[in-house]
Amino acid sequence: MADKPLLAVLRGERRDPPPVWMMRQAGRYLPEYRALRAEKGGFLDMAYDPEAAAEITMQPLRRFAFDGAILFSDILIVPHALGQELSFVAGEGPRLAPPLSDASLEGLQPVMERLEPIYGTVARVKAQLAPETSFLGFAGSPWTVATYMVAGQGSRDQAEARTMAYREPERFGAMIERIEQVTIEYLGGQIEAGVDAVQLFDSWSGSLSPEEFDRWVIAPTQRIAAAVKARHPDTPVIGFPKGAGAKLARYASETGVDAVGLDETVDPEWAHQALPAGMPVQGNLDPMALLAGGDRLDQAVDRIIAALKDRPHIFNLGHGIDRTTPIEHVERMLARVKGA
Numbered sequence: 001m002a003d004k005p006l007l008a009v010l011r012g013e014r015r016d017p018p019p020v021w022m023m024r025q026a027g028r029y030l031p032e033y034r035a036l037r038a039e040k041g042g043f044l045d046m047a048y049d050p051e052a053a054a055e056i057t058m059q060p061l062r063r064f065a066f067d068g069a070i071l072f073s074d075i076l077i078v079p080h081a082l083g084q085e086l087s088f089v090a091g092e093g094p095r096l097a098p099p100l101s102d103a104s105l106e107g108l109q110p111v112m113e114r115l116e117p118i119y120g121t122v123a124r125v126k127a128q129l130a131p132e133t134s135f136l137g138f139a140g141s142p143w144t145v146a147t148y149m150v151a152g153q154g155s156r157d158q159a160e161a162r163t164m165a166y167r168e169p170e171r172f173g174a175m176i177e178r179i180e181q182v183t184i185e186y187l188g189g190q191i192e193a194g195v196d197a198v199q200l201f202d203s204w205s206g207s208l209s210p211e212e213f214d215r216w217v218i219a220p221t222q223r224i225a226a227a228v229k230a231r232h233p234d235t236p237v238i239g240f241p242k243g244a245g246a247k248l249a250r251y252a253s254e255t256g257v258d259a260v261g262l263d264e265t266v267d268p269e270w271a272h273q274a275l276p277a278g279m280p281v282q283g284n285l286d287p288m289a290l291l292a293g294g295d296r297l298d299q300a301v302d303r304i305i306a307a308l309k310d311r312p313h314i315f316n317l318g319h320g321i322d323r324t325t326p327i328e329h330v331e332r333m334l335a336r337v338k339g340a
Helices: 005-009 031-040 045-047 048-065 077-082 110-126 141-153 159-167 167-194 210-231 245-254 268-274 288-290 294-307 326-336
Strands: 068-070 085-089 091-095 135-138 197-202 237-241 259-261 281-285 313-317
Touching: 005 077, 005 135, 005 197, 031 045, 031 048, 045 085, 048 068, 048 110, 068 085, 077 141, 077 167, 077 281, 077 288, 085 110, 085 135, 091 141, 110 135, 110 210, 135 141, 135 167, 135 268, 141 159, 141 167, 141 210, 159 210, 159 288, 167 197, 167 210, 197 210, 210 237, 237 245, 245 259, 268 281, 268 294, 281 288, 281 294, 288 294, 288 326, 294 313, 294 326
Parallel strands: 068 135, 135 197, 197 237, 237 259, 259 281, 281 313
Antiparallel strands: 085 091
């Protein structure tokens, strides 16, 4: 079997130099992606087209020496499968209808076949990947997915979901449970189709108080990780609770994930001291440092690598790459990480 450096790190090995991938590495900063999108139409059309989605997943790997591929899809595939209608409005982002702030989850009719094209994308990518490249699948974590389902769109402070969670905890808990169930099936389907590891994106975990974080982030993540591991014990799970801050230490020790992603606001030196010994970490270059380039980019790369030199580490961004990032900055970052 071919050596997969990224997968080895997720299983607890230290590799030098660290393996690298980038969140949103398949996307708008690439001219080949923009050309395909102009040809194919909207984002959702591409996400549900296995041929197009597989091509997009492969595009950054043809250009850069990444150690991992990340599935091209979206976290809102799950609410779409749960029966909400999903659309993407140009310049404004995703919309889910009806918003569950004033509609009933029980009134939705699940359409689980909406997950099938994603598995088709995984199979197509798997057939094309170099044997040393790890393949990452993903889903949104229940809290973050629920914020979109309740509001019908993204929001600055997730106020509608946070308010519902306080006022109607049983109703909100039922929604979280339904999202969990579909997410477990969805991640299992991706694994069976060929991904090597999966990541749970909790993009809005930073908006919760400590008690609510425990209830709506840690507990659901623990249940999903346990269920995935029961079915697929050899598949690592990465947890990425963006904005968790000091709560990250409890997340790492209580959720059962194999590795944690650090967003750009986390001091990697603190993370090394606060997280469980030997636990793999991923991150955490500021996407704006990558956008800026130059000596400050080099310094930021060096600091992260030095801070995490004594534990398993996957080099990544602290969040997704900005769409205006120059290609040559990505090349410079990779050369710096790899010591070229």
